Amino acid sequence: MAGITFETVAKRYGETDVIKNLSLDIKDGEFMVLVGPSGCGKSTALRMIAGLESVSSGTLKIADRVVNDLKPKDRDVAMVFQSYALYPHMTVRQNVAFGLEVRKMPKAEIEKRVQEASAILGLDPYLDRKPKALSGGQRQRVALGRAIVRDPSVFLFDEPLSNLDAKLRTGMRAEISRLQKRLGTTAVYVTHDQTEAMTMGDRIAVLAPLAEAGESNLMQVGTPLELYHRPSSVFVARFIGAPSMSILTAQLAGRAISHAASPGFAMPARWQPNSQTGDSVLIGFRPEDVRVAGQGSFEKAAHFKGRVEMVETLGHEVLTHLDVDGTTLIAKSHGEAPIPKMGEIVEVEADLSKAHFFDVSTNLRLTEKA
Known part of the structure; x- marks a missing residue:
């Protein structure tokens, strides 16, 4: 097993910067996910770990060993691709064993490893089938098996579930997570989801993407709950969470906040305006922290008026999209709550104790008292 370290790593194609000033420590045995929109450099970063892309500048280490100029075969990593990359003329057994055969491993050891991987992934009934006789989920398990038998220090996953339907994706997410925890191998997983x-x-x-990020592609690193509850910027706040956080622009005078669709309210004491904030502030609310009148209330609330633009009834919950003075605010309620009518002007409450505040000029999170 091994940790991975990016030290101010950059990747350029000609004069175009794709990755810039990437510094990231991935712990030994950790499951690290690289997430972001198209063009943010996540797959490029993964391919640099694998040795499939060169490092333009900076230092990349695996297990404290600099690998900038190390060939892919010498890095002790295994990669699972989006396309499965299985050999169609080979059986499952042959696909899983192929990498070990190339390395001239003894046949007895190859067979042992194939059987162990097959047992872990439930591939025993399919070992003599060819890929065309397998479902998408089964093919992905074969690709996982081919990585497992190598017993690498690092697993790399490049959007491995994007070709599967929604139900299979959910099942494979759990399967890959359980597998990584069982093996304890460092894993880096790339996704836009x-x-x-x-x-x-x-x-x-x-x-x-650098066009939005500025000096470095890396916007924030943290646990899922840290990113959800304490996003460091508007970008992270909008990217993490489904539906995403709604962001409103309001006027700020001292601690008093005014908005065209609101009678006004006070910024909670824990939030600290700074010299950059000026006379405006960005306020973010998660959908679960917003209610339409009649769907519940909050102890400390910001009140708005909004026009109902769309209602999504999902059975267990209802998402109401509201136009609040030109900005969309989404309210989430349980499935049995009253459903407002399209075009209706309604009273809206947002939980002020759960609000997020960002600087209007930098889009960065304002500081809070400890």
Whole structure:
């Protein structure tokens, strides 16, 4: 097993920077998820660990060994791809064993490892089948088996579930998580799906394209709950959570906040405006912290008026999309709550004790008292 360290790593293609000033420590045995929108550099970072992309500058270490110029075969990593990358003319047994055969491993040891991986992944009934006779989930398990038999120091996953349907994705998420915990191997998992990130990762690294991020792609690193409850910026607040956090712009005078669709309220004492905040502030509310009148109330609330734009009834819950002076605010309620009508003007309450405040000029989270 091994930890992984990025030290101010950059990746350039010609004059174009894709990754810049990436510094990230991945602990030995940790399940780290790299998440972000297209173009944020997450797959490039993964491929640099694998040795499939070169490092333009900075230092990349695996188990405290600098691997910038090390060939992929010498890095002791195994990668699971989005496309499975199985050999169609080979059986499952042959696919799983192929990498070991290339390394000239003794046949008895190969057979032992294949049987162990097959037992872990439930592949025994399929060992003599070819990939075309397998479902998508079964093919993905074969790809996992091919990685497991190598007994690597690091597992790398490049969006391995994106080709599966929703039900299979849910099952495979749990399967991969259980597998990693059982083996205790360091894992780096790339996805654009924040639900995958939240449910699988010990920690999550949120990346953004340099055009939005500025000096470094890395926006925040933390546990799923840390990112959800204490996002460091508007970017992270909007990216983590489904539906995403609603962000309103309001006027700030001292601690008094005014908004065109609100009678006004006071910023809670724990929040600290700073010199950059000026006379405006960004306020964020998670959907579960917003209610339409008649759906419940909060002890400390900010009150707004909004027009109902859309209602999503999901059975166990209802999502009401509201136009609050040109900004969308989403309210989440339980499935038995009264459902407002489209176009209706309604009173809206937001839990002020759960509000998030961001600087209007930097989009960074305002500080809080300890």
